[in-house]
Amino acid sequence: MKTTFKFSALSAAILLAHSGAALSAEENQVERIEVTGSHIKRTDMEGPSPVQSLSASDLAATGSTDLIGALQKLPVSGAGTFSTQGNSSDDTANGGSSVALRGLGASSTLVLINGRRVAVSPFAKDIETSFVDLNSIPISSVKRIDILKDGASATYGSDAVAGVINIILRDDIEGFEVSGKVSDTADGGGEEHNFTILWGSSNDKGNHNFSLDYFKRGDIFYSDRDYAATADQRFRGGNNALSSSGIPGSVEVVRSMLTEAQWNALPVVRVEDDGTQVRQTIFADVWGNDKCDPSLIIGDICRYDYAPHMSLVPSTERYSFNYNGVQEIMDDVEGFAEFSAQHTSTFIQGAGSPSFTELTMSGTNPNHPLANDPSHFLHGVDISMRRRTFDIGNRKKDVDSEYYRGVLGARGNFQEWDWEVAYSMIRSSAVERGFDGFPNKVRAQQAIDTGLWNPFEPSTNTAEGLAFFETTTTRYGSSTMQSLDGTISGELYELDAGYIAAAFGFEHRYEKIEDNPDSQYLRGEIFGTEATQANGDRDNTAVFAEFSIPVLETLELQLAVRHEDYSDFGTTTDPKVAFRWSPIDELVVRGSWGTAFRAPSLVQLHLGRTDESPSVIDKERCRQTGAEVDCEPTEYTAIVAGNKNLQPEESENFNLGVVWEATDNFSIGVDYWNYDQENLIKKIGAQKLVDCCGSDTSLVVRAPNQGSTLGRILQINDTFVNIGGRETDGFDVNLEYKLMTDNLGEFKFNYNLTYALNFEEQTFESDDAGNRINVIDDRNGEYQHPELRWTSGVDWNRDDWVATLSVSHIDSYKDLEDSDGNKFEIDSWTTVDTTVSYVGFDKLVLTVGAANLFNEEAPQAPSESMGVDNKTHSALGRQAYIKFNYKF
Template identity: 30%
Template sequence: MLLLSEGAVAACPNSGVHLPAGNLERALITLGRECKFSVLVQTSSAASYNLPEKILDSENGEFEQALQQLLRGSPFTYERVGPSAVAVLTRPAEAEDDTEALPAHTEEITVTGQSLTGSHLRHLQLDSYAPIDVLAQPELEITGAQTIAELLKFLPAVSGNSTSTSVSNGGDGTATVTLRGLPASNTLVLINGRRIVSNGFGGEAADLNTIPLSAVDRVEILKDGASAVYGSDAIAGVVNIILRRDFEGLSLNSYYGQAQRGDQQTESHHITWGKNGERGHLMLSLAHYSQGALMSRDRELSASADNRPRGGTDQRSSASPEGFIALDGGEILTNAENDGYRQWSSDDRYDYREYTSAVVPSQRHSAYLEGNLDLGENTLAFVEAMGIRTSAKTTMAPTPVFTRFDNGDLTIAADNVYNPFGEEVVDVRKRVLELGPRIQKNRTETWRLNSGLKGMWDSWEWELTAAFHYTRASESLNNLIDPLALSRSLKGPEICDPNTGCVATDLLGPSGSIDAAQLDFIRGGSVVEGTTRMSSLTYIVNGPLGSNYAGDVLAAAGAEFRRETIDFRSNDAGGLSFIGGHASGSAEGDRVIGEAFAEISVPLAEDSLWLDGAMRFSDYSDFGHTANPKLALRWRPSPSMMVRASYATGFKAPTLIDMNQSGYQSQEYLFDPCTRSDANTLPGCRGQADVARIQYLTEFGGNPNLQPETSDNRSLGLVWTPRRLQGFSATLDLFDIRQNDVIDTSPQYLIDKNAYSALFTDRVLRDDSGDITKIFATRLNIGAREVSGYDLTLRYEHNSAEIGQLRWSLNGSHMRHYLNQAAPGSPEEDLAGTFVDAASGGAGSLPQWKANTGVYWHKGRWEGGYTVHYVSELEESFTLNEKRVTRKINSWSSHDLQLAYALPLGLRFAVGIDNLLDRDPPFAATAFNDNFDGRTYDLSGRYWYTTLAYNL
């Protein structure tokens, strides 16, 4: 996958570029789209200059040749300002001085008429006060990526607990992005600069799977806080997905790929049609995507949960098909079919990986419609509509039963017809293979409509947008066990009377002893359905506020009114979670938000010093109001050097789930210090607890009194573009994010405090033996974080007739600190360079270094790319033989290769290989899913793919 970022590749159609009659602005937009080149121009001057219909020649796909033809005889000229980017300027002599102020580079590629992510201002300065990565359409084509989550996964600034279909147990078919290792709810996802509805299961974050990559023109990643510009959630940064617009013609594209081992077959097909008219434009894009499964058993790394040979622990389950049966005298038995009852040993643990899917099969169908109509008087009506349906199917091992620790009274009565021991049996752990594997099906249906008006008044631009977004999600998990039915079936004839339809269940027999009648009586399935809605009305205006001795003062202002609602429910068994699943509980809530915002850019010295500021005031109906400012300074001491610095405050509003959820229960993967042999010395322990347990029943809850998480963001950057080395640029940006009042529910923190300090006895419930029976984890504003580090980017482009266009890029991110404090008074931990699995309440993989570098080549009909992704080593800690050990997770790199050829008649053929050297992900002893972190690495191995495209 090629992630050179920032810029595009010139590749005009060899047949030429047809431009209908119209103004220069529209002609430049069409030329830029057709030739995959970025153009910067002042909208007002370009819109007032009209051109006749033209057909531009483009021999060998050369963009500049076509641009020269377009501007010939006009009062405009152009200047190359960066890799695959030009600025169109007026020809008067006085403009010559202005062009000197333009640096011979661009860090942010700005398409005509578009503002950059992180600002509503539209100005000619190409210098942003914050680092932005841009992945443009030609780069999207050469990567081979078919989803946005796949595209963003290896970006250096992305780390932590994003979700995707590479996460099976614990996944829900959605995909999110996590900048700087902060939770996904701290990264704001926009479409065309506008907020979108969050996922249907509570709105924690936007689901990237509901945005088809085939409709995307480019992705801009702002690596800085932006609450002053966009409001809530933009603490770690912003991912702005710009959809294709102004496309004209017909485009067909088909992709097929599969792992070298013959699985994970993936295909996608999309068709895009667009037409320009005298007064407007219309575009329609249809897409289908299908990803095949990869099973845990089909890779050596993930085939077994017993990691002792690799230096880890045995994570196989004590709930085995033959059973774990604890009797009153302390004897633990198992029932092997041939041997009858015998002593249970650790060798009887069950390896559930035989059933589990490592990469979840999924499908998506989407439709995207875009159009605009010129109403005259400098006013344009526009509409953007999108509908997408997604589905995913996760396979998990058959349901385990833990009679002592699951919900309900699951004690096996002494007079149960299948109890041969003549005593109550409290603790039985059994894997009910007879039910078959658990199948989790996730489906979503998302609709988005943005419509409005935009135009110009004098030299000011304005836009009024009304948005209506809706997502409906459902999740079904079958082959579970109803705890109420199982409770009855484990009792004697007085309670489980066959005459009333009760069927006694045999949990004490060997595997296969539970017959069809028993299964029918205890079988259950959970269903969760949720909807999230958002409607908004936004007005934005921007333009020159005036001028001073140093230049124009630019300003933007606006207001937004938004309503958000959620409603989701599950069919829990009388408020209890089905055994083998989780109880999602329910939540219902809505809020109304009113916001006002403003921005200003003031030049302090001509072409060398600017002061930028922004402020946003937000009023929420459920918790109150907040105001967040941002100040930035840009200084150019020389034409080739720029220094930028910024300070901002930010906030993340508690989600409606955070405030309103009730009844959510899950078996969490946690560690109880009371299982240690020295448990008698710990204040909160009542002797040594059961060492065989790795899961604990946890109930999470919302809190209507939550307040927003707050942050302070600081950045300092240096941009170097030496004039003597044309095509080269380097940037270095330091960042520091300090976050307070973090909303957390950490059950591991509660257990630790309970064991070591005898605290939270009302939240961590233990029985007389000291074993945890239940944990209550209510959301609270208790945490604090500080993340600091720096980003480094180097780029070079060389063009010559002999070798064509050659581009090289290095993009790296270093995490210096990730200081985390779980609660006031608790110790502060530095998590940078560590891995703590999300299943244990951790922040995931937080590598100190993450980088990619690559080379891209294009000449005539040929183009190719070679990319290397790198993740530095990590550390993980766990208990092994009652000792706390720390081990290294090895560094990892992946090499990707692509080659494409433009055939005659508009055809393009490409082949690619991801993970060329077939490197396995590094082993992680504490990773619950498949012995590695699926959020950071890829299990597929060497992966081949091919694409065939037709453009007319």
């Protein structure tokens, strides 16, 4: 991926002139193109801002059948990048994927198609993250991807904080071609089938390009990977993350439900210094015929291993159609159109739904586990329970999504000025259906009260009783965006060093998002499963200007400014200043400074009450009790809601770099980057709230304290806040070398490195007096923030053979703290991808390849339930494939 081009390489396409005057005239006709990061057309690709380009062949060399598989391997990708891996019935954006540049979050990376915005997914990731789903863009339709690696709000507006991913669609299809690919993993599951039909035509009046793409991937379960097949990771030296909601479960008592005599009859587990007797309040079900497996009774709780029943990667089937074309309308005016449509079906499975004290049983209920033992201290006591409704099966969901994108526009030139105007309409919708394993809480309670369902003796239950409280769920979401934009660019006047070029433009955009679960969710009748609710819309008007000033023949200055007016929070103005200095032909020094912003997403503003079931370590209670249930990850109910008072995130960034083309065959680029964000918008997070504010009853609701011992957590209240600031900096290194040999063929070597020097984030915690204080959390080298990532590769071709070999490395980093404050080091991870193609047939290319050739297991991450950090590493293992491409 060469990023530096000499002017002579571009001008070589100019028709041969017959005189000096004619040559000068022809040079003035060199085609100018618009490059990512600027609205001003230019004659070379190397502008003031660092841009990394991936060609279609680069994408193919990764072995990935979708964009996320290729983009997540880039060193510039960081924390917040996610794929479909790790999707489960608890996920709020099943089947989606996106990239987070610089680790600043997917919502801070702007994704464009042919330079224009795309509507976000209707379902936010992890409740809080609005993102453009990269799975809506088939890799077969992509000509190249430009990655702008500095802030670009002055050019593109909101969300371009960390940079821009601009996906350029194919416009060069000639004739008819078909391609197909099949692949499978070495450890089972995840088999893929992909078939593509492409056809197109072009002439001097325009071009038209069509594609049809079919993609199918089988699911992978955690049980398919021996190292992740259980949530009890102690065999690897990790945590026991078995669920505290088991089968047949545990009896839990709540102080408010007991009389004084019943409370005093409970076993005493500890006596505090002041004489307070701390009593046991949770007991594994060991009574009757159906008892908890003794091997799963840990810390007086009946545990459950949900890992074997959980999707690691959901099954997916996609049908996609894409068209883009250009047609001359009249002299100097051409129309263009783009249209995309996609249907996707995704299947996800999770273990049976867990309950955490949502269900109760009266002490007089004949099915009470101690009903026949009047001597037991729990006899006649009203109880709640921790229980998993495995009786009605594993939770299963289908997500059917539709995606439509249409762009109509015209472009041309008038008196040496280029102009373009376009209207875009994008709609993304999804319907999520829970069709098996979902209990209705109200009807489940009725079934308990009437004796229709006995949760403590599951072997006695009837199909009729189970059907009474099993339900189906529905969640509907849509995200729409309409926009009208226009630009005009050209030369203003001439200086000694050349013409000042300028671009002026506008954009008006309307966005709307709907995310509506069914009435059961809204009434709080579905437990153990997450679903979001958000409804909101906004309109935005922007005007912008950009100037390219040739200060010297070797020095170009770029100035840009953009003013935006939002209907829901106000206005913002963002400038950018950049320069490109080339003292000699082989050397380019470049730099940029600018401000950027991210508007609060519609989800963050308008999210309704949403229930989560996160696993949390109650560290303060652990220090008091030492009990395993407090010192190991335990599931609790967390309630999240939006915040209409949020302010936009603001950011300042600068970049300074140099590109040196040392020889015709060797080039090196080094860039230093720095981002400084303020008013960072974040969901605080259940673990952070418990760590910082575990005694704040407005944030963490607990059972009554026993003396000085904190009560057990009942509920965590979370929301979005402008939490503070974030600062990160580091540098990128890019090397390329080309080697020509007489007998061994041609070799192209490349090396790309991203090294983070710093990643500090402002957060808060409580001091010894319980007061909330702001602190700086240095996350560089911490959980999901490795300091170093690099890739290297070599492309080789000789005669009828083409081969690639690439190596990807993610450095080691520290895991989250355990209950003792210790941090496990997650090992570095290096994988190798390779392809071999034979091009000797007429019109036919055959390729075999493998991603993760040596089947390197994902490093152990003890804080994760199944021991794998799905957002940093992949558990797919080796994925071998064969594919063909035939051109008619």
